[in-house]
Amino acid sequence: MHTKVQSMKMLVGGKWISSDKTFEVRNPQDNSLIARVPSASKEQMREAIEAAERTYRTTKVWPVHERMNILNRVAQYMRDHAEDFAQVIATEGSKTINEARGEVKRAAQTIQISAEEARRINGETINFDQNEGSENRVGYYYRFPVGVVGAVTPFNDPLNMVAHKIGPAIASGNAVVLKPASVTPLSALKLAEAFVEAGLPEGFLSVVTGSGRELGDTLVTHPAVQMISFTGGSSAGEKITQKAGAKKVCMELGSNSPVIVLQDADLHDAVQSTVSGAFSAVGQNCLGVQRIYVERSIYPQFLNTFINRTTELRVGDKMDEWTDIGPLINEQEAKRVEEWVNEAVSKGAIIKAGGHREGAFYAPTVLTNVPAEAKIAKEEIFGPVVLIYPIDSLYEAVEKSNDVNYGLQAGIFTNEINQAFYAIKHMNVGGIMINDSSDYRIDAMPFGGTKGSGVGREGIRYAIEAMTEAKVVSFRLQENLL
Numbered sequence: 001m002h003t004k005v006q007s008m009k010m011l012v013g014g015k016w017i018s019s020d021k022t023f024e025v026r027n028p029q030d031n032s033l034i035a036r037v038p039s040a041s042k043e044q045m046r047e048a049i050e051a052a053e054r055t056y057r058t059t060k061v062w063p064v065h066e067r068m069n070i071l072n073r074v075a076q077y078m079r080d081h082a083e084d085f086a087q088v089i090a091t092e093g094s095k096t097i098n099e100a101r102g103e104v105k106r107a108a109q110t111i112q113i114s115a116e117e118a119r120r121i122n123g124e125t126i127n128f129d130q131n132e133g134s135e136n137r138v139g140y141y142y143r144f145p146v147g148v149v150g151a152v153t154p155f156n157d158p159l160n161m162v163a164h165k166i167g168p169a170i171a172s173g174n175a176v177v178l179k180p181a182s183v184t185p186l187s188a189l190k191l192a193e194a195f196v197e198a199g200l201p202e203g204f205l206s207v208v209t210g211s212g213r214e215l216g217d218t219l220v221t222h223p224a225v226q227m228i229s230f231t232g233g234s235s236a237g238e239k240i241t242q243k244a245g246a247k248k249v250c251m252e253l254g255s256n257s258p259v260i261v262l263q264d265a266d267l268h269d270a271v272q273s274t275v276s277g278a279f280s281a282v283g284q285n286c287l288g289v290q291r292i293y294v295e296r297s298i299y300p301q302f303l304n305t306f307i308n309r310t311t312e313l314r315v316g317d318k319m320d321e322w323t324d325i326g327p328l329i330n331e332q333e334a335k336r337v338e339e340w341v342n343e344a345v346s347k348g349a350i351i352k353a354g355g356h357r358e359g360a361f362y363a364p365t366v367l368t369n370v371p372a373e374a375k376i377a378k379e380e381i382f383g384p385v386v387l388i389y390p391i392d393s394l395y396e397a398v399e400k401s402n403d404v405n406y407g408l409q410a411g412i413f414t415n416e417i418n419q420a421f422y423a424i425k426h427m428n429v430g431g432i433m434i435n436d437s438s439d440y441r442i443d444a445m446p447f448g449g450t451k452g453s454g455v456g457r458e459g460i461r462y463a464i465e466a467m468t469e470a471k472v473v474s475f476r477l478q479e480n481l482l
Contacts (some may be wrong), residue, residue: 013051014202055203071115114167254410278439407450
């Protein structure tokens with residue numbers, strides 16, 4: 001793939017600007033240079049934050065209907081230019097062109113839902129007279145924007161994850177400063193173009209590109225930033241939480257998602273769902289299936305069917321519509337996955353499919369007999385590797401599923417309602433999918449996890465709640481007039 005190298009600008013306070021320094025964005029498939037992007041300074045990040053605060057403070061009225069109109073125009077712009085967006089996602093990231101097209105469709109829907117939810121930012125009346133002595137008081141609460149939202153997004157969903165930060169922030173009347181992943185900033189900049197085209201008032205959105213190490217502290221600690229919305233790795237998330245102090249935070253920090261397959265399940269459906277859940281987006285998916293616990297009586301058949309389906313997957317050119325799996329985001333990540341697999345094998349794990357690397361490509365890999373102390377059993381692999389274990393009972397499967405420091409989503413395949421409800425009650429996760437893989441999600445649902453998987457919930461309505469504050473209003477009426 002040879003494309004013209006683009007010289008990009010970033011959006012700071014409503015203005016497209018350059019920077020003294022730039023960094024390169026490369027196509028992970030062949031390492032070809034596709035763009036040079038401004039590497040912002042701390043001063044430019046401060047400028048973006050201060051512009052956001054100034055805009056928010058001086059905008060006396062920004063009615064809901066105006067915010068809705070802007071978001072609706074952005075969603076339509078995305079649909080009108082869907083293929084352009086998809087080409088950007090697939091070129092700078094790991095997704096195949098088909099996966100990229102799916103992401104554009106979802107991201108447009110995320111923005112559309114944000115417009116719809118803007119009209120539903122409601123409060124409610126409060127019956128103060130439930131308290132003795134408050135019979136002459138009436139009132140309500142309503143929600144108001146926090147002011148400036150700082151957002152940090154990862155590389156694996158470079159458009160939709162950005163939409164999940166910007167859409168709710170604008171819907172709720174906030175200004176937002178976004179720092180996208182440095183390996184995939186082009187999708188975020190393209191979405192910023194859509195907001196500019198839609199007539200978003202200057203200053204309400206900045207997309208500041210550059211190093212997280214260089215810019216992160218400024219974004220997190222600046223007093224004007226009232227809330228941090230972060231999606232990314234656990235270690236970075238923990239550092240942000242420590243530095244944010246009393247600010248509001250919403251953190252989505254990844255997972256090691258389990259799926260349980262019981263003997264009464266539809267075996268072929270379970271295989272199809274979990275193969276897709278394990279290997280779509282090259283496994284670079286926080287909801288991706290990483291561990292599968294299969295009841296022993298069907299384990300051999302499940303494993304063989306799963307291996308056969310895995311070996312049918314086509315690895316190759318991500319721009320080819322027949323390709324199932326493209327490269328990881330860079331060769332360094334592919335080498336890390338390779339190291340984790342090799343470490344597990346050295347401790348007794350058996351490779352049943354895949355297990356080999358070629359540059360940034362890593363073959364879809366199935367492991368069995370993985371010991372509990374292997375890194376790959378406990379941590380998030382974020383690559384195309386799945387671990388399959390036999391289990392003797394649902395209770396054992398639930399116990400092993402919970403035995404990691406993550407709890408984002410899980411799945412269980414069973415046709416027995418009591419078994420499903422046992423899993424629902426006892427699996428320590430933010431979402432459980434019945435007869436579906438752990439990676440099922442719609443953008444309107446609450447999304448987040450327990451334990452090391454994060455704090456708070458995304459999903460438009462729930463993000464809006466996090467990006468607003470409740471204000472109580474009480475009227476004390478003159479008793480002689482009642």
